[in-house]
Amino acid sequence: MTKIIMKNTSLSIVAGILLSISLPNFYIPFAFIIGFFILFQLTAENSYKYTLFYSFITGFSFALFSYYWIIKAINYYGGVNIFVSILLLILFSFFYSILYFVSFSLILKGFINRFGLIAIFLAPFLWVLIEISREYFPYSGFPWNLAGYMISYMHPIENLASYIGIYGLSFIVILISSLIFYSIKRKNIIYFALAVIIFIVPYTFFSFYKKSFYGKSYKIAILQGNIEEDIKQNDKKYSDYILNVYLNLFKKAVKQNPDLIILPESAVPFFYFSESEIKDKFFKEIKPYKIPFLIGLDNFMYIDDKLYLFNSLFLFDENHNLVDFYNKIKLVPFGEYTPFPFKLFSSLFPYLEGYDFKSGERMNILNYKDFKFIPLICFEAIFPNFVSDFAKKGNIIVNVSNDAWFGKTSAPFQHFEMARIRAVETGRFLIRATNTGISAVILPDGTVEKKLPLFKRDILIADVKLLSENTFWIKYKNILFILFIILFIGYISFLIKRSS
Template sequence: MKRSLLAILNGILLYLPFSSYNLWFLIFPGIFMLLRRPNQMHYLLTGFTFFFLSLRCVNIASIEYGDINPFLAYTLFALFCLFLTIYQMNLPLYMWKKMGGRLWLLPVLYTLFEVARSYVPYGGFPWLIVGETSVNFPAVKYSLRFLTVYGGSLLIWYITYLAFKRRFLALLALLSFSFLLGLSAKQQILKALEDAKILKVALLQTAVPQQDKLSDKKFREYTDEMLSMVSQAVKEKPDLVVLPESAFAFFFSDEFDRGRQELFELSYQAPILVGLVDIREGLKPYNSAYLVADGQLVGYYDKIRLLPIGEYMPFPFGFLKDVFSAISGLDYVPGTQKRPIVYKNIQVATPICFEIAYWDLVKELSKKANLVAVLTNDGWFNHSDCSYQHFMWAKVRAIENGKFILWVNNSGDTAVINPFGEVVKKMPYMKRGILIEYVRLLP
């Protein structure tokens, strides 16, 4: 019983840094306990507690908005947590013991499995990565520019390992190295900011309740109100107006829709970046970002990394469409073009929703961009840990790519994040309104 309680406590300590409480410093005692008790049962119970507490908010989407029976939803969720636990906790530990059980090797194996989990299976699940929490570390966080989030995981593990082994000189050397690395990254950004062009942006937090977005009839009733917000925004004479993912009920290609026509008319006053669903090539749905200006389409981006079950049903789980009406329908089609949308001096990368969690995709999209705009809708999860975890990724990506990030969310918190991972300005959760701010275009 004592060992079980310690494992549960360990899982709670790992969860709290990823919770909305933002107790990031508890990641160190959490990993310390993993180093102290490297056995399969401890890792199994610790991992299950960690994943269950951190991800229980996904049941909001399945139960509250998906109408799935709570007992069935939590049963499937528990199986998912068990899979993640074995994948991320028990497999690295098994390999570690097979490779001789040297403690210094455990951080490497854990991080390698974080990388693997980010891509396999079904496009991966790059969530709850230890290195994310380093975005809260004073000064050291800037080193993510060079280390990336996975290097941040190694850094946290080895800081804890050296403290566990009481190798304080080596610990001091590691902290000094990461501090100097972060200082160098910060100086690079400060230098780039000196000559960067200023851009005035207007971000719209539409705050449409998720239950209304799921009803086409109710969602369409918000069209006039949303267009009125756009009209108000363009009067501020911004260089760019940005709306969230699936901001309107109409399809982009529906040229006869009155709402679409009015949106194009408003684009004569300011360029508008908007997330919309579209149906092309027969009955193939796409989740996309469109930039319209001067009454015409400038460019678009189709979401590439689709969310399994949420946006498509992977093989061999197609039968679930017949079981759950909430996930029936056509699968979305993934995009293929990793490119920013270009308009005059603006090259804007537009990862959509969950895509912000993919290090390589955001890096590729941002390479030729000078601004990143993330269009999302976290209304599926209400004001929960899932929304907080999603927002934390935007801070990580801002530092890694050295660019301003516009976080444009239907529900909140819509925000501007600078290249140092700092929130410059944001709106409260589910407050409908317009955020006006100045950003800089960084190469």
């Protein structure tokens, strides 16, 4: 018995690793099939007690390997003690596994016990329902590393996201895994063939499908300053250095005569609504250049005589007058605020300096001439429903970020892939301006038109177009969800009738 437990525990660890390496920046093709096969087998063949244990180990392993960069972010750049950082990753992985993997496996186990192995085809429905809940819970949500990203990097397949979103790709990932699992367990090649067809048909179709994007082209310039996070955290000491980096890049970009310049999140250390020498110098230096620009800035504002801190994106016209600004709505828990009930431990996070950012309240489009900017600040680009709702009235996405926190880990690649798929889902050009990379211009079919690699100080010049037509996903995602629920209930009804 002990040997079986040890063997299954080892298999659970392997399953978590295989699922993890299916994601950026590893991209091991179809490793997820083996990972889910192991998870399904351990779920189907063990008691509830051992299903709970093995699924927990799988989820814990997955979280450790997928989110190891949390240690780098909060220890090296956030100043949190290394032992506390490791403990926080362990706690994160513990709750992550319980909320997602254990809940999934226990519910699936109940269905399999009730209806037999054919209930494995409820797995795609259960998994996607849990993923959708991740957009809203816990706190403001954390839909990072959804299963759909295990195949989204395959260029023809990614185009499916404009019809069924990343959640639809997740459904395909779990459905293919379920079909192959059932095929092997029942020794029936038909299910294996069906799994192959489900992948090959859209892959083949979109391989020959070429979408054209019509309309006027606009030249944009992205500034990637590559300012190390420890310097940004000490911006009072290095404020002149940071300012000069971006001023030099701004002047370099001007020579290309762009229609718009974009600077990343929290690019320069000043508050627009407060007077400072840094602010005055910045606007004085760029005064001769009659080019509109977008810039990410921290933003102090008084509301009802109370001072609040926001993470904002500001839009200025060619005369550098403020046109409008957007306050970030989706804040990063433990990154931009300490959520309840962890306020007591806020001293563990010195980078917050004792204060929290406040969430914005309006999904406001930033309008300038023909541009209707959909502003996404950092973390916000990972939320599929949030972005698709936001995009309805805009014609181009601007995602500003500071991924310096992640260092040389897989996190910048994971973050980039999630932002890239938002371009496909919405059918919009996406401009991504980051401090340390990956900055890029992404076409509505997911093609990376141009990009700047990690840790390179440079400008990126590219052409974009303004597109207002909404994708099938934007138009009908609510109807798709209703159909999804109907199919889910319908299959359960079929199983009930079949077993009676």
